[in-house]
Amino acid sequence: MPAAPAPAERHLHPMSWLFVLLAQLRQFVVPLLALFVFGRGDRNELWPLIGVGALAVASIWQYFTYRYGVGADALVVRSGLFERSLRVIPFARIHNVDVQQSVLHRLFGVAEVRLESAGGKKPEAHMRVLKLDDALALETLVRRRGAASAAADAIPDSTPGSPASQPAATVLLRLSTTDLLRLGLVSNRGMILVGAAIAAFSQTGSQVWPDLFEQVARYGADWSGQHHLGTSQYVLGGVAALLTVLALLRLLSIVLAVLQYHGFVLSQDGRRLTVERGLLARWRTSASRRRIQAWTLSEGLTHRLLGRRSLEVDTAAGEENGQSRALRELAPIATPAACDALIERLLPDARWPELLWRPLPLQSWWRRFVPALPWTALVTAALVWRFGNWGALALLWLPWAALKARAQARRAAYAVGAELLAVREGWWSRHWRFAEIDKLQALQLTRSPLDRRCATATLWLDTAGARSPLRIRYLPEADAQAIYRLLSQELARRPLRW
Structure with a gap:
């Protein structure tokens, strides 16, 4: 039989060098701004611009040496000039697809694409950048991998392989503007952003924050001294200042929630889940349902006051720069009924509402x-x-x-079903952690000296890609041994599902 023809190779978008340069400069943005804004005028501070020029040359170099082609069942990527690299990535190996658009991406009508495998430390392919139509078509091709006709038509500029010509996916969850306001109220994104900003400026050696705090404290002391405030007035003033700061932080959290989750849509196409969100920058990621390893249903005090919960998942994907790139939030905020409906739809055999919860000893x-x-x-x-x-x-x-x-202790419980194992913990802030038995990869039974004294044990259950293993603490030893034997037998007779 004649060999299959090599796939036609394509370059990235002509402006891809600009986005590569910006990505490389991202880690130097704060120091460079600090040099120009808070610098003392020393000409030696301009030397880093030489490094910026070198990065620009490297970015243009990458554009001319990076090529890719779409075959019948694999993606072929070539890169490098002096040190050449050839990667053949079967579509069956790609489990997560990220399509990201910053404001600049949207202005140019392009997108950044990451194709990821399970547990990889780096993406299988990282394309900066493709035309938006090509990026979405490539995502569709991976979702429907194995179809040779789709592979031939997905990437060209013509529209036959574009997602618009594909059957519409089923929308599972859509967040409204009111939901985004609730999400901002229950999150602490404003405090996290302020803390990150203070930490970033502290690394530059700038005295902006100490000087600002000193000036505010001096002004407050002078004002209070002029008005001869008493102890009760000091207390009321401190409480009012604290409430004002908290209100501003919560307002910032609401703004960030709107920016990050505007237009949030969770949809399902076959066994693949896709999340799209973002106001200025758009973020779209998809993963196969079978890649989900563990689930977390959580609610804090503010969640309960608003009648809402959050649903997150852990998927078998790697990390980059210490941050997971995988699909995580299925429902950033939703009603308990909506969260339960999502679980029932995606885990139809688990019988989530019918689980028999067994309380842990109150003592x-x-x-x-x-x-x-x-x-x-x-x-x-x-x-x-x-x-x-x-x-x-x-x-x-x-x-x-x-x-x-x-x-x-009164609320702690666990449940072992035919297809699912779940743990319930927390009181002020509550959460449910559960995983399919088929996804368990490791079991461990541990007993500390105090456990031996109290005739108890801790059972650890780990899955691939989970941020933390499931843990059942303070189990009576006999119950722990029984669950360990039961799960060991189940795992021995069942094939591991990825």
């Missing part, structure tokens, strides 16, 4: 309380040494810690 509450004792003692000692007897007020934390420990 284990004191073991949840004990870790608070040494930290409370250390903090109290430090405060007493600094403020005298008033520092002993820190001991008031102990009754709250005891109440919290009892509430957590």
Whole structure:
């Protein structure tokens, strides 16, 4: 038989060098801004611009040496000039597809594409950048991999292989503007952003923040001295200032939630899930349903006040720069009924509403309380040494810690179903962690000296790509041994599903 013809090779978008350059400069943005804004005028500070020029040359070089082609069942990527690289990536190996658009991407009508495999430390292919139609067509091709006709028509500029000509996917969840406002209220994105900004400026050695805080403190002291404020007025002023800061942080969280999750749509096409979101920058990622390894259903106090929950998943994908690139949030915020409906649709055999929850022993509450004792003692000692007897007020934390420990122990439970294993924990902030038994990769039964004293054990259950293993603590030893044997037998007779 004659050999299959090599796929036609294509270059990236002509403006791809610009986006490669910006991506390389991203880590130097804050230091460069600090040099120009807070610098002292030393000409030596301009030397880093030589490095910027070298990065620009390297970006243009990459555009001329990076080529890709779409075959019947694989993607072929060539790169490099002096040190050449050839990668043949079967579509069956690609499990996650990310299509990202910043504001600049949207202005040029292009997108950045990542094709990822399970557990890889780097993307199988990282394309900066493709025309938006080509990027979406490539995503569609991966979703329907194995179809030779789709492989031939997906990438060309003509429209036959574009996603618009494909059957529409089923929308599972769509967030409204009201949902985004609720999401901003329950999140702490504003505080995280402010903390990151302070940390970034502190790395530049700038005195902006210390000087600003010093000026505010001096102004406040002068104003209070002129008006002869009393102790109660100081307290009220401090409380008002704190509430104002918290309100501003919450407002910032709402703005960030709108920017990041505007137009959030979760859809399903066959066994593949796709999430699209973003106001200024658009982010679109898809992953096969079978790549989901573990699930987390959570609700904090604000969630409960608003009647909402969040649903996240762990998928078998690698990390880049310490951050997971995989599909994670199926429902950033939704009603409990909507979250349960999603679980039932995506795990039809698990029978989530019918799980039989088994409570953990209530007498284990004191073991949840004990870790608070040494930290409370250390903090109290430090405060007493600094403020005298008033520092002993820190001991008031102990009754709250005891109440919290009892509430957590009262609510802790686990469930072992025919297809699913679930753990329920938390009280003030609650969460449910569960995974399909077929996805379990490792079981571990551990007993600390205190466990042996109390005749209890901890059962660890790990899956591929999970941020943390499932854990059932303070199990009676007999129950732990029984669950361990049952799961070991189930895993031995069932094939591992990825």
